Amino acid sequence: MKVKEVMKNVKTVLAGSSVRDAARKMNESRIGCLVVINGKKLMGIVTERDILSKVTANDKIPSRMKVSEIMTSKVITVNPDSFIDDAVYLMIKNKIKKLPVMEDGELVGILTATDIVANSDEVGQFYLFG
Numbered sequence: 256m257k258v259k260e261v262m263k264n265v266k267t268v269l270a271g272s273s274v275r276d277a278a279r280k281m282n283e284s285r286i287g288c289l290v291v292i293n294g295k296k297l298m299g300i301v302t303e304r305d306i307l308s309k310v311t312a313n314d315k316i317p318s319r320m321k322v323s324e325i326m327t328s329k330v331i332t333v334n335p336d337s338f339i340d341d342a343v344y345l346m347i348k349n350k351i352k353k354l355p356v357m358e359d360g361e362l363v364g365i366l367t368a369t370d371i372v373a374n375s376d377e378v379g380q381f382y383l384f385g
Contacts, residue, residue, distance in 0.1 A: 258342055259335035261374045262356045262364035265290050268322055270298045274310055275317035277301055290355050290362060291326045297355065297362055299326035332357040333366060339374075342366055 268277045268289040277289055281303065291299040301322050309325040310317050333342045333354045342354055346368060356364040 256339045256374070257335065258333055258337045258339060258354075258356055258366050259364075261339060261370050262335065262366045263370060265355065265362060265365040267292045267362070268301065269293065270321070270323040270326070272322050273318050274301075274306060274315075274320040274322060274325060277322050278306055278317060287367075288353050288365075289322075290330075290365065291322055292362070295361065297330060297332070297357065298323070299328040300330050300353065300355065301326040302353070330355060334358060335363060339371060343371060 266280065266284050266286060266289050268280060268291055270291050270293045281287065281289060288300055288302040290297065291301055299322075305325045305327065306317070309315070310320060331345055331349050331351060331354060333345060333356055335356050335358050345354060346352060352368040354366045355362055356366055
């Protein structure tokens with residue numbers, strides 16, 4: 256199975272947006288991360304964990320902080336034609352749960368650990384559709 260068969264549409268946020276706005280967007284969309292962009296350029300990724308560990312736990316004010324201050328800027332990406340096994344290897348090796356999907360320098364989707372499990376014949380289908 257290839258990444259393009261499992262990946263989802265990606266939600267983005269501008270690097271200059273406030274952390275509060277990013278958190279609201281994640282909450283409204285019921286997702287755990289946003290890919291950070293500046294124009295069409297991939298700048299980073301911001302996750303719920305980033306907000307918890309870098310803002311909430313440090314008693315910072317989300318409306319006064321920019322996403323660029325807390326995002327992870329070294330982003331591991333995957334190609335839509337990559338095999339799922341290769342994506343899983345990247346996730347395990349780098350201890351991450353989300354991989355932006357890039358094709359020809361453009362952001363085309365996102366692959367998450369949840370997407371992989373939900374599309375696994377051995378695990379996801381049984382628990383989701385029992």
